[in-house]
Amino acid sequence: xxxxxxxxxxxxxxxxxxxxxxxxxxxxxxxxxxxxxxxxxxxxxxxxxxxxxxxxxxxxxxxxxxxxxxxxxxxxxxxxx
Amino acid sequence: xxxxxxxxxxxxxxxxxxxxxxxxxxxxxxxxxxxxxxxxxxxxxxxxxxxxxxxxxxxxxxxxxxxxxxxxxxxxxxxxxxxxxxxxxxxxxxxxxxxxxxxxxxxxxxxxxxxxxxxxxxxxxxxxxxxxxxxxx
Numbered sequence: 001x002x003x004x005x006x007x008x009x010x011x012x013x014x015x016x017x018x019x020x021x022x023x024x025x026x027x028x029x030x031x032x033x034x035x036x037x038x039x040x041x042x043x044x045x046x047x048x049x050x051x052x053x054x055x056x057x058x059x060x061x062x063x064x065x066x067x068x069x070x071x072x073x074x075x076x077x078x079x080x081x
Numbered sequence: 082x083x084x085x086x087x088x089x090x091x092x093x094x095x096x097x098x099x100x101x102x103x104x105x106x107x108x109x110x111x112x113x114x115x116x117x118x119x120x121x122x123x124x125x126x127x128x129x130x131x132x133x134x135x136x137x138x139x140x141x142x143x144x145x146x147x148x149x150x151x152x153x154x155x156x157x158x159x160x161x162x163x164x165x166x167x168x169x170x171x172x173x174x175x176x177x178x179x180x181x182x183x184x185x186x187x188x189x190x191x192x193x194x195x196x197x198x199x200x201x202x203x204x205x206x207x208x209x210x211x212x213x214x215x216x217x218x
Contacts, residue, residue, distance in 0.1 A: 006132070008130055008131075008132055008200065008202055009130055009202030009204075009213055010202070010213040012130075013213075049215065054132070054135055054200070057132075057134050057135040057138050058135070058138070059198075073132055073135070073200075075132070075200050076202070076213075077215065078196070078197070078198065078199060078200055078201060078202060079196070079201070079202050079203040079213070079214040079215070080129070080136075080160060080171075080172070080195055080196060080199050080200075080201030080202070080203065081113050081160075081171065081172050081192055081195050081196045081199075081201075
């Protein structure tokens, strides 16, 4: 499947856009697997202090599984305020 | 009353009046603003990026936690996004309570948690370059 992923802040710079299509082997994937895949595809992500994945507007654990219809966002360390 | 906003419009301290209430003997206000330098480098302005829907949801979560954890009545959290000039306000948090202790504690919790969980990102535009800000604990 292909997953549409939103990227913000420094992650947007690293991934080359705010809305990136990520091709994935297989029909299902967990958040942890997606993170691994993204680190392979975009190695500079590993230089961040951390990055989180949000599924449908909520922070998601690595074990959470992703459906193709979910809204996925890459959340690098936040710096509001 | 809980009121949350993430906006690209200029923030005015006047919004903090919304937590004024005859039952509130204490109103604690925190203002975050754009400073003109960071570690000696001249800052021209900040640019804030936001994941709008999730940012509002996380701010709402913070406000709900404040109300459940401390005896406070009113919470207002406004966060500016987009381009923000030196001296302008980035965030206004106003907490109304019967007494001051709860208002101070809840306000401190709000800004500290906001900086850890709300998906907003700040880029500093310096006279000599630009950088995404690394989080400060």
